[in-house]
Amino acid sequence: MKLTGLIAVATFIAGAVAQTxxxxxTLNxxxxxxxxxxxxxxxxxxxxxxxxVDVNCPRILIAGHxxxxxxxxxAVQIGIHNNTSSSVEKYDVSASGVATLANVSDPTTASFSAQLSIPSAAKGKIANHVHMLDAAFSGGSAENPLPHGPDYQATVNIRLVSSKNDGNNDAMLLSLSDISKTQQQQQQQQQLVRRDRRYQALLVKDRNTLDEQSLNTITTNHPEASGLVLVNMCSQ
Known part of the structure; x- marks a missing residue:
């Protein structure tokens, strides 16, 4: 069996064990x-x-694969100001990907190896020189997340947390690190690595919002979240 095959089997077994x-x-x-x-x-x-432009409603859909x-x-919603019609044209921009379970610290904390395929955007411009986005994005699906192969890879760490300190894990701390741009197939050894970058977000389901007290509860129990600020970017 080739080395890549052994790695794939080992990854699957490790993931299956971690899954227990x-x-x-719970992430769906x-x-x-x-x-x-x-x-x-x-x-x-x-x-x-x-x-x-307006940047609104950053979010992530997760579904068992x-x-x-x-x-x-x-995904994120982009609002482009059309000076001619004095209106805002809204586009949902999303990327498709798959996250594979890599390590589990406890029943609420896990790390994933993620691969993402970035959708394309049109090159046309509007009056204020902002690139007009194509409404017909060609992304993946739950059945075929990466139809054109991965463009980026990263490490994703997730921790489920309680905003009320009542044992109900109603929020998720997500951090993204080890981001690199993957060159397809034979060019994979030439990567644009951004390992110095680490991004963190706090997420909840169904457009619920948190108040300062809830954020304080989370940061008290999880000091790594102390650099977060509350945002309400998905009210519309």
């Missing part, structure tokens, strides 16, 4: 960002100012 300690189905659903790392929030705000992997679809 972490219920992957659409999670909306209610807290963002301050640096990430400033970058998103800067984009709105520089390019004259296999015994040790989940289909993931990070």
């Amino acid at each position: 300690n972490f219920d992957l189905s 659903g659409t999670w909306h960002a209610v807290g963002l790392q301050i640096g990430l929030y400033k970058k998103m705000f800067a984009v709105t100012k520089i390019y004259g 296999s015994t040790n992997a989940s289909y993931i679809e990070p």
Whole structure:
């Protein structure tokens, strides 16, 4: 058996064992960002100012894909100001991917190896020189998450937490690190690595919002979340 085959089998066995300690189905659903790392929030705000667009409703859809992997679809809503019609044209921009269970610390904490395929965007421009996004994105599906292969890979760490300190894990701390741009097939050894970058977000299901007291409860119990600020970007 080739080395790649052995690695694949080992990964599957490790994931299957880890699955007994972490219920992957608890992640299923659409999670909306209610807290963002301050640096990430400033970058998103800067984009709105520089390019004259609105960035709203950052979220991620998670659905079971296999015994040790989940289909993931990070998405954000982009609002482009049309100066001619004095209106805002909204587009949902999403990426397709798969996250494979890599390690479990406890029943609420796990790390994943993620691969993402980024959708394409049109090159047309509007009056204020913002790239117009194509409404017909060609992304993946739960059955075929990466139809064109992965463009990016990263490590995703997830911790389920309670915002009321009552044992009900109603929120998720998510961190993204070891981000690299994957060159397809024979060019994979030439990677644009961004391992110095680490992004963190706090997410809840069904567009629920958290107040400062809930955030304080989370940061008290989980000091690694102390750099988060509350956001309400999905009210519409």
